[in-house]
Amino acid sequence: MSDPLLQRLCIIGVGLIGGSLARALRQAGAVGEIVGCGRNREQLQKACELGVIDRFETDAATAVKGADVVVLAVPLGSMRRIMERIAPVMDENCILTDVGSVKGSVVADAAAVFKTPPANFVPAHPIAGTEQSGVEASFAELFRQRRVILTPCQTTAPEAVARIRSMWEACGAEVVEMEVMHHDEVLAATSHLPHMLAYALVDTLARMDDSKEIFDYAAGGFRDFTRIASSDPDMWHDICLANHDALVKMLEAFSDDLRQLADAVKRADSDFLKQTFIRAKQARDAFCHKNGG
Amino acid sequence: MSDPLLQRLCIIGVGLIGGSLARALRQAGAVGEIVGCGRNREQLQKACELGVIDRFETDAATAVKGADVVVLAVPLGSMRRIMERIAPVMDENCILTDVGSVKGSVVADAAAVFKTPPANFVPAHPIAGTEQSGVEASFAELFRQRRVILTPCQTTAPEAVARIRSMWEACGAEVVEMEVMHHDEVLAATSHLPHMLAYALVDTLARMDDSKEIFDYAAGGFRDFTRIASSDPDMWHDICLANHDALVKMLEAFSDDLRQLADAVKRADSDFLKQTFIRAKQARDAFCHKNGG
Incomplete structure (x- = not known):
């Protein structure tokens, strides 16, 4: 041997x-x-x-x-x-x-x-x-x-x-x-930002008056969407501090886009909503096609 | 029979x-x-x-x-x-x-x-x-x-x-x-808002300069998190318009919370970050415990 x-x-x-x-x-x-x-x-x-x-x-x-x-x-x-x-x-x-x-x-x-x-x-x-x-x-x-x-x-x-x-x-x-900095930017986008969104979403709902009932009526999509909010808080605290600059940049970019989407919902802008959803679905389906579902 | x-x-x-x-x-x-x-x-x-x-x-x-x-x-x-x-x-x-x-x-x-x-x-x-x-x-x-x-x-x-x-x-x-209106508020929180976040996230990443590479380095957490962004765009367009009021309210509540979290990342506020992540993990683990993982 x-x-x-x-x-x-x-x-x-x-x-x-x-x-x-x-x-x-x-x-x-x-x-x-x-x-x-x-x-x-x-x-x-x-x-x-x-x-x-x-x-x-x-x-x-x-x-x-x-x-x-x-x-x-x-x-x-x-x-x-x-x-x-x-x-x-x-x-x-x-x-x-x-x-x-x-x-x-x-x-x-x-x-x-x-x-x-x-x-x-x-x-x-x-x-x-x-x-x-x-x-x-x-x-x-x-x-x-x-x-x-x-x-x-x-x-x-x-x-x-x-x-x-x-x-x-x-x-x-x-x-x-x-390259080091490129790694940190890419991971801020695909991992660190999604974790922030999952944590923020669950926390928003948990602090609502009828949170118990809200979680009672959550289904499979919610379970998948929030899985990463069960990750280790200490580890993610460290990641936030360690990748501070790239994460702040991604949070700002996302918040801007979410504000635009919220405005489109507010003014019932059918074209904006459909185009956003279609673009996202295409990108996500293409990603999954490459990564086996 | x-x-x-x-x-x-x-x-x-x-x-x-x-x-x-x-x-x-x-x-x-x-x-x-x-x-x-x-x-x-x-x-x-x-x-x-x-x-x-x-x-x-x-x-x-x-x-x-x-x-x-x-x-x-x-x-x-x-x-x-x-x-x-x-x-x-x-x-x-x-x-x-x-x-x-x-x-x-x-x-x-x-x-x-x-x-x-x-x-x-x-x-x-x-x-x-x-x-x-x-x-x-x-x-x-x-x-x-x-x-x-x-x-x-x-x-x-x-x-x-x-x-x-x-x-x-x-x-x-x-x-x-x-009750009808209560249903629409609960679903805005547990389903309609998460779909907006998933669509917005995938669209934000898809429109970045290095989007191809970004999706290349996405892992399992990202796949789960964004699954609902593969949902039917027409159906979700209709849901946005039909549940307009409750969804706008939830989008505003979430955006406020996300802004607070982003500010905490920006100023490296360890206590705020840890407390948020711990609260969210507890709520999510409790939800999953009740709903079988």
């Missing part, structure tokens, strides 16, 4: 994403030992019992020892603190990567902690997830046929990028590269 | 809802003959071939002859025209009902056409559907464990209400009664 792709993988933050990455690599036979790290000993113990990780440490500086790849799978607001903890002890051959939903903030964190962004740091973002969180929700198939976006910096070594690409491909993902 | 609940059912508009009602009643053995009616002969022919209806007419006045129940399953903007066509010929024992997503406009149509809302008119709204449309998308199970809201007027005969209640219960639905 040939050597696995990774001898020792250290995953800091063994939740939905970190846990699913561990399971996927294990299933692919692509990893030797998996060391988990986190602050919650009970969760880490559970991850061991589930066979997701082999052992754990609660101190990041201890956890990264001897690892060939370290994955930061913690909320965006915790990235810098972890980097500060591991920077002094990291092996210079060890590759550092992350799974954060915003890339500009993580690159800024790395630049601040490591002074220059290190050659073995590969910022990454798997476009996958569910509204669940925690290691219990993790599963090996989460990344299959999903995109993983790598946003290497000018200083990132091509061999480091190639290694992280192989790691995600072993999980069944399709890996692409993108 | 006992007589079926309905001897002859006339369904005007044999699409997703009308077709599914026909299939469900047939499967339950609750109907003798089903007469379909519509303007598109080809679609009606297909409905016959699929066994959804027994025969069809393209003239509503002919179709309703001898029916004990007539169901109007046409877009809201066509209700009045059909009522005008059938009013002169409807048997006085025949019960007239509809499946419109807005009830105030249908009641107003009936009041205008029949002068006083007739005793055998039972306004109804099954809270069920998919983003699909047309008879090919219809299926017998669509209404199972779904709510159907009846909004009888003061003039509606209790026996007529009881009969339409039985019809929907035969389809596996749970039937409730509600």
